[in-house]
Amino acid sequence: xxxxxSHSEKLKSWDRMKVEGFSKKxxxxxxxxxxxxxxxxxxxxxxxxxxxxxIGCGACVQACPPDALIMEWDKxxxxxxxxxxxxxxxxxxxxxEVCPTGAMEPTTRFEIATDNKEDLVEVxxxxxxxxxxxxxxxxxxxxxxxxxxxxxxxxxxDAYALEDRIKLTQEEKMRRTVxxxxxxxxxxxxxxxxxxxxxxxxxxxx
Amino acid sequence: MVGTKDLEAxxxxxxxxxxxxxxxxxxxxxxxxxxxGLKDFYEAFKEHIRECKRMTYGQYMFVIDREVLPEAVLWxxxxxxxxxxxxxxxxxxxxxxxxxxxxxxxxxxVQVEPFKMDENYWVFLKVYTPADDPSFPSVAAxxxxxxxxxxxxxxxxxxKPVGHPDPRRLILPEDFPDGVYPLRKDMDYxxxxxxEPRTEYRETPEGTTLVPMGPVHAGVEEPAHFRLFxxxxxxxxxxxxxxxxxxxxxxxxxxxxxxxxxxxLAERICGxxxxxxxxxxxxxxxxxxxxxxxxxxxxxxxxxxxxxxIHNHLLWVGIAAHLVGYDTGFMHAWRIREPVMWLVERLTGxxxxxxxxxxGGVRRDLLDYRxxxxxxxxxxxxxGTKKFxxxxxxxxxxxxxxxxxxxxxxKVAKAYSVLGPTARASGRKxxxxxxxxxxxxxxxxxxxxxxxVYKEGDVLARVLVRMDELFESLWIVEQLxxxxxxxxxxxxxxxxxxYQEALGFTEAHRGEVVHYVMTGEKNKVYRWKVRAPTxxxxxxxxxxxxxxxxxxxxxxxxxxxxxxxCTERVQFVDVETGKVxxxxxxEFNELSIKYKGVx
Numbered sequence: 001x002x003x004x005x006s007h008s009e010k011l012k013s014w015d016r017m018k019v020e021g022f023s024k025k026x027x028x029x030x031x032x033x034x035x036x037x038x039x040x041x042x043x044x045x046x047x048x049x050x051x052x053x054x055i056g057c058g059a060c061v062q063a064c065p066p067d068a069l070i071m072e073w074d075k076x077x078x079x080x081x082x083x084x085x086x087x088x089x090x091x092x093x094x095x096x097e098v099c100p101t102g103a104m105e106p107t108t109r110f111e112i113a114t115d116n117k118e119d120l121v122e123v124x125x126x127x128x129x130x131x132x133x134x135x136x137x138x139x140x141x142x143x144x145x146x147x148x149x150x151x152x153x154x155x156x157x158d159a160y161a162l163e164d165r166i167k168l169t170q171e172e173k174m175r176r177t178v179x180x181x182x183x184x185x186x187x188x189x190x191x192x193x194x195x196x197x198x199x200x201x202x203x204x205x206x
Numbered sequence: 207m208v209g210t211k212d213l214e215a216x217x218x219x220x221x222x223x224x225x226x227x228x229x230x231x232x233x234x235x236x237x238x239x240x241x242x243g244l245k246d247f248y249e250a251f252k253e254h255i256r257e258c259k260r261m262t263y264g265q266y267m268f269v270i271d272r273e274v275l276p277e278a279v280l281w282x283x284x285x286x287x288x289x290x291x292x293x294x295x296x297x298x299x300x301x302x303x304x305x306x307x308x309x310x311x312x313x314x315x316v317q318v319e320p321f322k323m324d325e326n327y328w329v330f331l332k333v334y335t336p337a338d339d340p341s342f343p344s345v346a347a348x349x350x351x352x353x354x355x356x357x358x359x360x361x362x363x364x365x366k367p368v369g370h371p372d373p374r375r376l377i378l379p380e381d382f383p384d385g386v387y388p389l390r391k392d393m394d395y396x397x398x399x400x401x402e403p404r405t406e407y408r409e410t411p412e413g414t415t416l417v418p419m420g421p422v423h424a425g426v427e428e429p430a431h432f433r434l435f436x437x438x439x440x441x442x443x444x445x446x447x448x449x450x451x452x453x454x455x456x457x458x459x460x461x462x463x464x465x466x467x468x469x470x471l472a473e474r475i476c477g478x479x480x481x482x483x484x485x486x487x488x489x490x491x492x493x494x495x496x497x498x499x500x501x502x503x504x505x506x507x508x509x510x511x512x513x514x515x516i517h518n519h520l521l522w523v524g525i526a527a528h529l530v531g532y533d534t535g536f537m538h539a540w541r542i543r544e545p546v547m548w549l550v551e552r553l554t555g556x557x558x559x560x561x562x563x564x565x566g567g568v569r570r571d572l573l574d575y576r577x578x579x580x581x582x583x584x585x586x587x588x589x590g591t592k593k594f595x596x597x598x599x600x601x602x603x604x605x606x607x608x609x610x611x612x613x614x615x616x617k618v619a620k621a622y623s624v625l626g627p628t629a630r631a632s633g634r635k636x637x638x639x640x641x642x643x644x645x646x647x648x649x650x651x652x653x654x655x656x657x658x659v660y661k662e663g664d665v666l667a668r669v670l671v672r673m674d675e676l677f678e679s680l681w682i683v684e685q686l687x688x689x690x691x692x693x694x695x696x697x698x699x700x701x702x703x704x705y706q707e708a709l710g711f712t713e714a715h716r717g718e719v720v721h722y723v724m725t726g727e728k729n730k731v732y733r734w735k736v737r738a739p740t741x742x743x744x745x746x747x748x749x750x751x752x753x754x755x756x757x758x759x760x761x762x763x764x765x766x767x768x769x770x771x772c773t774e775r776v777q778f779v780d781v782e783t784g785k786v787x788x789x790x791x792x793e794f795n796e797l798s799i800k801y802k803g804v805x
Contacts, residue, residue: 008573008575011312011573011575012575016548018409027541028540028541028544028545039551040551040552042551042552042555043551043555043556044555044561046555063467064467065463065467065468065470065471090470090474090559091556091559091561092470092559092561092562093555094470097569114479125473199745
């Protein structure tokens with residue numbers, strides 16, 4: 001089998017004249033709706049969310065100018081929902097640029113006319129991380145935590161401390177810090193109590 | 207612990223604002239010495255000038271008393287030496303949250319010498335009015351260029367231009383209640399009240415008959431309502447009512463979007479000169495952030511701007527041919543145009559709405575095979591257009607309808623601040639590409655081209671100006687491809703300074719596009735004002751129509767290349783504000799039903 005051409009070679013070899021087959025009589029027009037039309041590989045069509053790669057961080061939601069992408073939290077059921085609505089999309093491809101994992105995938109699709117609005121909507125649901133300590137769901141997803149674990153350099157962060165705290169709500173983190181500070185400043189609590197509590201918790205997690 | 211105050215006592219901090227001339231403490235004398243004419247103005251209005259500063263390179267601001275506003279504007283506009291100086295537009299701002307005042311600010315494009323970008327400059331004349339009495343003496347009574355903008359600030363901000371000759375409603379719809387001013391900061395942008403509609407047409411003059419033209423224009427298929435008062439076949443007077451597609455993007459940009467998001471909204475103001483708007487806006491923000499964008503990005507921007515000009519001029523000549531009944535020419539012009547659309551589709555990813563810009567550079571690089579493609583298309587177009595012009599300009603159908611029709615004299619063009627090819631066909635020597643310092647965002651000063659100027663001022667001259675420009679643009683594109691430097695295409699931008707103002711501008715194919723940006727807190731835009739060239743050209747159309755036949759009206763109106771959606775600033779994104787935005791599908795539907803009749 002011959003080696004597959006590189007991306008830039010693929011771009012280079014695409015030729016409109018060959019693809020669309022213009023005649024001499026009609027040099028720029030095609031009987032379009034009755035024939036298929038192919039867009040060049042550079043074309044910015046509507047994007048598509050790859051649910052396998054998406055971690056639910058919401059970077060695309062922050063960047064999207066017309067709010068075609070929206071994020072909803074359902075703390076009761078522990079779900080974070082990312083909705084993409086192609087009807088609102090202006091095809092600026094900002095989401096593709098900002099996505100940290102490459103989950104927003106560019107396509108060359110442009111024919112999205114439909115008689116059912118729901119065809120235009122893509123929904124990705126993520127499971128929110130759960131704080132065992134206070135029995136509440138966190139603001140971020142389990143995949144986000146996984147992602148953070150992978151990108152943080154191990155040598156700099158204390159891996160155990162990270163494991164300890166990464167799945168806690170903000171309030172719980174603050175509470176712990178306060179406890180620790182008090183302990184350091186005035187020794188109100190004996191040191192062994194804190195250590196013991198930490199140990200217990202760790203055991204529970206495993 | 208060492209506080210900030212102790213540090214300040216020990217070290218002298220360099221004041222960045224002082225160095226830039228933005229600070230009110232900056233040395234006035236050195237600022238005034240930078241450009242010709244500033245000193246004279248300062249001397250002439252000395253007791254009325256409250257503050258004087260440089261906003262950014264080549265942009266100067268004077269804060270003056272409101273009593274002398276008309277005199278100050280006319281001092282510049284009728285300057286005996288700076289012949290092509292014109293009042294570009296004005297901007298009204300609700301600055302009550304900042305200092306308890308409203309601000310009205312006309313600005314002028316001062317031309318010391320045509321086509322010398324380092325000598326010319328912008329002058330901003332800012333006037334503060336108290337919050338309970340936002341009135342100022344009208345400039346429009348003496349200068350027709352201010353006619354529309356004063357009606358606009360009256361509609362949108364509730365200012366009172368005292369002595370305005372035509373104080374009717376301009377922008378807001380007929381069924382909008384009085385006393386509700388959308389651009390004031392205390393009005394939420396989702397609020398949209400309705401009352402009984404009330405039309406304010408001008409009365410038909412005695413002895414004339416009314417011929418309504420519109421609300422949709424015959425050739426350009428956009429909403430604009432002309433009311434022609436005719437005597438027999440002859441047009442005596444004209445009334446205009448437009449702004450049917452005003453939807454308040456300025457409010458949306460100020461309310462919700464971050465500075466990078468406004469860019470994409472700006473690009474969608476117009477379906478034809480979108481990239482010009484996007485570059486203008488990006489330029490304004492880059493001036494504010496005080497960054498220098500890479501050379502390669504400047505070249506790519508210029509290349510796309512010129513390609514846009516080429517395809518738009520071909521589109522326009524097609525429409526002009528169609529309106530005079532020469533449909534063969536229309537078909538051929540559009541056939542020649544199509545390869546440019548295909549080319550930009552491959553360069554940027556779309557036929558229109560390139561999405562290539564980002565504040566600080568461009569988003570896609572120009573690969574080598576695309577360069578070859580550009581040169582191929584340029585060659586094709588040059589041959590095609592030459593052949594087309596050879597035939598079209600020898601066709602009686604075309605020439606007889608265009609020659610000596612819709613004449614706009616130089617003096618009228620200057621009084622109305624007419625811009626772009628329309629002005630150049632009337633003998634005005636202006637071109638924002640070279641007149642003002644476009645060098646921070648574009649590369650026009652590094653290429654060689656001529657600016658065609660005609661004296662006749664009729665429709666044919668406008669055709670010829672545009673066609674000459676098209677060949678110049680082709681030549682610019684070839685040079686750009688040849689000189690394209692290597693390097694990065696993007697520079698990151700830090701935080702924007704708070705409450706600073708700057709202007710971004712380009713020469714679109716219709717005239718200068720101006721984007722005024724005032725930053726707010728936290729990298730948001732406090733005030734964003736868009737002025738498309740048609741905004742200045744359209745008020746002059748009644749002057750062109752007077753004395754000609756009704757049958758000539760469509761081609762005369764189309765000869766300025768009007769773009770109503772630019773002028774009226776369409777494109778509205780109806781969304782909730784707030785930090786975390788949550789809207790369900792049902793709410794979306796509800797909103798769309800609610801606003802169905804309104805927008």
